Amino acid sequence: MDMTTDADTITDNGTDTNDTDITGTGTGTSRRNLLRGLAAAPLAAAAGGLFTGTAEAAPGARLVLRRVTSGAGGSFNAAIRGLRAAGLPPARLTDVLGDLDRTGRFTTSFPNAPRGLAKAFTWDGRDVEDTLWYPQGITGVHDADGATGDDTLLVSWYGKGANYYQGSKVTFVDADGSAPRYRHVLLVEPRAVRVGPSTRYTYEPVEIHAGGIAWYRHRLYVADSGLRALRVFDTDRMFRATGFDPDLCGSVGGRYHAFNNGYVLPQSRIYRLTGPRDRLKFSQVALDRTTTPHSLVVSEFHRRRRTDVVRWNLNPASRYGLLGSLTSRPAVEIDRGNQIQGAVSAHGTYYLSVSNGRGRGYLKTARPRGHTAVAASRQRLPVGPEDVSYQNTGGAGRIWSLNEYPLDRYVYAINV
Secondary structure, three states, X not given: OEOOOOOOOEOOOOOEOOOEEOOOOOOOOOHHHHHHHOOOOOOXXXXXXXXXXXXXXXXXXXXXXXXXXXXXOEEHXXXXXXXXXXXXXXXXXXXXXXXXXEEOEEOOOOOOOOOOEEEEEEOOHHHHHOOOEEEEEEEEHHHHOOOOOOOEEEEEEEEOHHHHHHOEEEEEEEOOOOOXXXXXXXXXXXXXXXXXXXXXXXEEEOOOOOOOEEEEOOXXXXXXXXXXXXXXXXXXXXXXXXXXXXXXXEEEOOEEEXXXXXXXXXXXXXXXXXXXXXXXXXXXXXXXXXXXXXXXXXXXXXXXXXXXXXXXXXXXXOOOOOEOOOEOOOOEXXXXXXXXXXXXXXXXXXXXXXXXXXXXXXXXEEOOEOOEEEOEEEEEEEEOEEEEEEEOOOOOOEEEEEEOOOOOOEEEEEEO
């Protein structure tokens, strides 16, 4: 089905037209250049419940997103302004990167390390052993501003088991020094709450898998497979928590808590798939800076032999990097693409991270012919591979990835 008509647009200055409200959803260059320029109950189901099923997007189909700017807690951006007016201390990216509180360890080898290893590190002992948080997505300054020599990274984690209610978080990592230093930041949905005649502003955790992330300018795009959507968070509008109760989140007793995290990263909008609920499962998202204009690549995980990859253009004229069109480019169907944990493209080639249960994973490649492609194994990956991101190093590129299982958690870059 060719869905090419979409009246919803975004102007070059980043302002919205035709904003959509989903009231009732229960929504609770270099680093120096980048830093110079950058300074809720979970979103529940809309009518009909959370989406399930497998993708059915035909090769060459075009898929349309709908912009969502508010939920049951009102306008996301109005709530962000309300939090600031209420006195919650704002935090710039420079503040977070200047306040890194954990230290990992670089390594030149680890179990089942891939060929062409360019760089690798592991987390501190608490995060290596943690069975309640699992790392998933990866992006970095190389995506945000095209930096070729900067290894500032972001990694997403989701709460598991007893920590499910804490939602998801992202980790800002400085991997350029003698040891990787980092800090966790909670993803939150800002909202307004009526208390008698007055309005109180708070935020609540975002309970999603966060299987893939892509950082572009001031915006962090996070894949939400349940809602079939991309959630968008503003890295230039973070806040510093003022309370540190490990069991609380949001405004409680005059303080703003974040489950003992020092900072929160607020959601500003959602781009949600329209049409049939089984068109595409948003398992991962990555950035392709080699296309004109730059584009977001969305892929899906399932066990079928064939899978779909769809991309949406970004708007390079907008200082915010908003989507230039809410209609995708033609979908590409990839044969032998089952169990993809991450997909990124560069110079016309897709790089796919493929899991294999508790066995070693695979890095596969696929080069489309028209709207179809066949994935072929390039090399083995460690056990439990997850998302991928492409970094232009000024010469040969690198693929950044990571693996998820406790006691075997590494972040690594491969020369490609």
